[in-house]
Amino acid sequence: MKLRLASNALGAQMTLAQHLGLIPRPPPLLTEDQWTEVHLRSRLRQDSAAECVICKEEFQAGAQVLLSCSHTFHRHCLAAFERYSRCKSCPLCRAEQYQKRVIRDGEQLFRDKCATRIQAAWRGFAARRRYRQLRRHTAPRDERLRRKWAAERLQASGGRHEGAGGDGGMPEGRGGA
Ligand SMILES: [Zn+2]
Ligand SMILES: [Zn+2]
Numbered sequence: 001m002k003l004r005l006a007s008n009a010l011g012a013q014m015t016l017a018q019h020l021g022l023i024p025r026p027p028p029l030l031t032e033d034q035w036t037e038v039h040l041r042s043r044l045r046q047d048s049a050a051e052c053v054i055c056k057e058e059f060q061a062g063a064q065v066l067l068s069c070s071h072t073f074h075r076h077c078l079a080a081f082e083r084y085s086r087c088k089s090c091p092l093c094r095a096e097q098y099q100k101r102v103i104r105d106g107e108q109l110f111r112d113k114c115a116t117r118i119q120a121a122w123r124g125f126a127a128r129r130r131y132r133q134l135r136r137h138t139a140p141r142d143e144r145l146r147r148k149w150a151a152e153r154l155q156a157s158g159g160r161h162e163g164a165g166g167d168g169g170m171p172e173g174r175g176g177a
Contacts, residue, residue, distance in 0.1 A: 026097050030068050035101065041070040048105035052077055054091055059106020066103045069095035075102065 017023045030038065042048065047070075051058055054077035063075040071092045073081075078100070081091050089096045136153075140146050 024097070030099055034068075038068055038070045039066060039103065042066055042072055042103075043105065045070075047072045048103075049109055054078065054081055058110070060110045061107050064103055064106045065100045067095070068099040069093050071095075072103065072105070 014025060018025050048059055052074045054073050059074065064072055065075045065078055066072045067090055069090045071090050073091065082088060088098065090098055140149050
């Protein structure tokens with residue numbers, strides 16, 4: 001027997017039981033404007049920046065769904081929840097007969113975060129390298145550190161100067177007789 005019958009006015013599929021009024025009919029499908037509003041509500045709460053409440057993990061690059069009640073979950077987490085609970089109600093607000101659509105907010109945020117981390121790591125590396133070069137070429141003001149620095153420089157360039165036989169490249173005045 002064919003249980004799925006003609007759709008209602010806006011295209012939502014109805015079962016025989018729904019046609020006979022045994023269980024409530026599904027609400028009409030959300031319009032594009034309504035979806036935009038639902039999406040906006042989710043964004044204002046920054047849900048995608050937080051964790052998926054089902055698995056308590058960040059969205060990262062995993063597939064993500066937005067429900068018509070404006071709550072968002074991993075797609076596979078919601079599918080598992082639907083299977084396990086055997087009903088279609090939002091795990092957060094218990095809204096029933098929700099509609100869902102795939103969104104990429106979490107993925108976008110994750111990409112931005114990764115890019116920021118890579119940039120920060122690179123900037124840190126570049127700054128440390130620049131600082132090391134600066135230290136190598138600039139004598140410290142403190143007398144004791146200056147001696148240490150000069151000794152290090154001498155040692156570093158020792159091999160080259162030995163071969164040259166003292167060509168006047170030695171650092172001058174070692175701080176008083
Ligand atoms: Zn999840
Ligand atoms: Zn909800």
